[in-house]
Amino acid sequence: MRVGLTVLVAALALGGCTHSAPPRESPAVPVIGSSRPKAGGERTVPDDCDAVATLDDLTRMLHHFVPGPVRRIVGVPQDDIGRTARLDCYYGLAADQPTAGAPIWIGLTSYVDEESARKRRTATVADERSAGGTASVNDVVVGDGHGVLIRAASWMLVAGRGRVTVVVQVVPTMVREDQAGQLLGQVADFALTKH
Template sequence: MLNAPVIGQTAYIVGVPQTDIGRVAYLNCKYGITKTKVKKKTVTTTKIEVGISLYGTSQQALDRVAGTVDAYRLAGSTTSDAGVGQFSGTILMGGGELPTLVVAAGPRTVAVTVVGNLVASSKLPTTLERIAKAALDATTRFNQAGPGATASASASASAGSS
């Protein structure tokens, strides 16, 4: 699935609730964190980032995903549909941002970002979908709506062509 090993440090950030947006809990997982010097400044790079949030309601989660999609579009990103189990997500590309998939699943949201050279461009959508589905499956017990992600038609078709 990945073109290269994910080398670097791992970090987990537990966020605090944000009542103004209805967020109850937040976890940000960063993989492949490296530091390099660029023009005498230390630059930190993360190869894979997975953000998982839990909101008070499904509507709050949908609103946050819609806001993210709108912000990326305003910055010049293009969008494409993604199947993440039984849920519909959006892949955001370009506009000066790294490839990112966002999805709402009941009161949860997941955002997955992967640096471009880690995955072949032809496999990027499937890779983002699989990572997002793994995050949803791992957080099923935090879904007030019921079971974990199940294969959608587009995700099953993508998996079959890998």
């Protein structure tokens, strides 16, 4: 009888009918393209413009078709202003067109601390005001914060969150004047929070 019981237990084990230990937790599956940072997380500057905003993202947010292609320029750290990373994304450029002619430009930059980021935002707004001569400047909502909307030759919005700043520039024909603040604010918030 003992031999028969041993054979039965062996047969059950080989047949996979034994009781196994409880399964371990499965490893977390990475989420790609989530639109919001984790709680308490801070945006990092990517090296790819699709991680800032895709053509489809911009078309949806601006209610205006945004053509391709997308051209990127990856900046380098700059110690004298505390810059740690920079990415400039130019949307809608023809192959031989200079970046200054882009219908949409989004620049995302990170700094060593919030104070350095704030100083750069202030300097950018001051530079645009002096260059624009008659530029109009208004505060606008950007997510749960605010930014500065400048209207000169193009619409430009300057905003930031923590150590990261964003500049969104759009040619006037892509947004209506009464919607510019809201729409560029949405683009800026998206660029500051997309992960």
